[in-house]
Amino acid sequence: MTHPTTPEGSPSVAETQGRAAKGGPMLAATVVIVVAAIALFVFGVTRPTPPEALMVASVVIFLIGVILACGFFTLQPNEARVMVLFGSYKGTIKDTGFYWANPFYSRALQSEVNLTSSKKKSDDDDDITTKTVKAKVSLRQRTLNGPKLKVNDKNGNPIEIANVIVWRVVNTAKAVFDVDNYEQYVSTQSETALRHVASLYAYDNNEDDNAEQITLRSNIIEVSQALRKELSERLAPAGIAVEDARLTHLAYAPEIAQVMLRRQQAEAIISARTKIVQGAVSMVDMAIKELDKDTDITLDDERKATMVSNLMVVLCADNDAQPVINTGSLYN
Numbered sequence: 001m002t003h004p005t006t007p008e009g010s011p012s013v014a015e016t017q018g019r020a021a022k023g024g025p026m027l028a029a030t031v032v033i034v035v036a037a038i039a040l041f042v043f044g045v046t047r048p049t050p051p052e053a054l055m056v057a058s059v060v061i062f063l064i065g066v067i068l069a070c071g072f073f074t075l076q077p078n079e080a081r082v083m084v085l086f087g088s089y090k091g092t093i094k095d096t097g098f099y100w101a102n103p104f105y106s107r108a109l110q111s112e113v114n115l116t117s118s119k120k121k122s123d124d125d126d127d128i129t130t131k132t133v134k135a136k137v138s139l140r141q142r143t144l145n146g147p148k149l150k151v152n153d154k155n156g157n158p159i160e161i162a163n164v165i166v167w168r169v170v171n172t173a174k175a176v177f178d179v180d181n182y183e184q185y186v187s188t189q190s191e192t193a194l195r196h197v198a199s200l201y202a203y204d205n206n207e208d209d210n211a212e213q214i215t216l217r218s219n220i221i222e223v224s225q226a227l228r229k230e231l232s233e234r235l236a237p238a239g240i241a242v243e244d245a246r247l248t249h250l251a252y253a254p255e256i257a258q259v260m261l262r263r264q265q266a267e268a269i270i271s272a273r274t275k276i277v278q279g280a281v282s283m284v285d286m287a288i289k290e291l292d293k294d295t296d297i298t299l300d301d302e303r304k305a306t307m308v309s310n311l312m313v314v315l316c317a318d319n320d321a322q323p324v325i326n327t328g329s330l331y332n
Contacts, residue, residue, distance in 0.1 A: 012237070015173035018083045018091025023072055023098035030068045037062035071103035078139040080172050092172045094139070107135050137175065141168045141243055144190055148249055151195050153216065154202040158253035161216070163194050164246055165231060171239025179238045186240055193230040197223065203252065216250055223247065273316075280315035284308050 040058035044051060075081060075096050083090040084106040093099065148162045167186055169175045175182040204217045214222050228245040235242060252261075288304060 174239030
């Protein structure tokens with residue numbers, strides 16, 4: 001059987017349908033064999049001179065029954081069994097039920113895998129860790145909550161970011177045979193994809209940036225879609241499908257958080273002042289027009305300028321205005 005290859009040229013194992021007998025009939029046959037072996041043994045023991053051939057036959061038949069009993073297994077919904085016989089892949093069973101297969105099918109496919117840990121290791125620590133990968137693979141959806149990572153955004157600002165992904169195994173052969181440990185593979189590729197996506201976008205828009213550009217803070221949906229696409233491409237060689245990917249944490253790194261907070265506060269103050277001045281100018285203009293239209297009060301240019309100055313101070317000041325009573329004329 002020829003195996004397809006990945007784009008890099010490494011061999012890839014194709015998933016095939018495995019064969020297994022129904023467990024009910026085989027269970028009955030195994031029970032009959034064990035009972036027959038016990039009956040022969042008892043029959044031989046009760047005789048005055050037990051025949052050696054009969055005793056040996058009963059023991060052999062009993063051992064055969066025990067070996068056959070090791071071939072039973074059950075599959076729950078969204079569960080699969082990868083069958084490997086002496087290193088040769090014989091297929092995958094995904095249907096639920098009670099089955100019997102060759103007792104010599106491996107139950108542990110790998111014993112040593114390369115594991116990386118976020119904890120600091122000494123120079124003497126070995127990256128090879130003993131970890132049994134079972135032949136029974138779960139096809140259920142799983143959730144991976146990624147740790148907080150410190151990365152640089154598109155503008156070079158250090159930020160903290162974290163994600164959560166929902167994934168599941170869709171190709172058991174690729175998941176088991178094409179990577180050392182598919183769970184660790186998902187964790188590593190999730191971190192790599194998040195770092196890459198975070199470097200493609202700025203945290204937020206600056207004054208000189210295009211207001212329509214995608215940013216991490218303002219365009220969560222678009223960034224999540226890009227992250228999911230990136231993860232799907234990276235995890236496809238391992239037979240993993242990404243159901244969803246979202247950002248769970250996004251903030252400036254502590255070393256620049258205070259500076260960026262002051263910048264955001266300054267932008268908010270400028271925006272608020274702009275709105276206040278625009279409103280004050282509109283109100284002053286309306287006041288002058290109402291005085292000219294509905295009253296007999298006539299103001300010259302100097303009085304209008306004084307009124308405009310006083311109104312702007314009252315409307316734009318942060319504190320309440322303190323009235324000053326002028327008992328003389330405007331010009332004294």
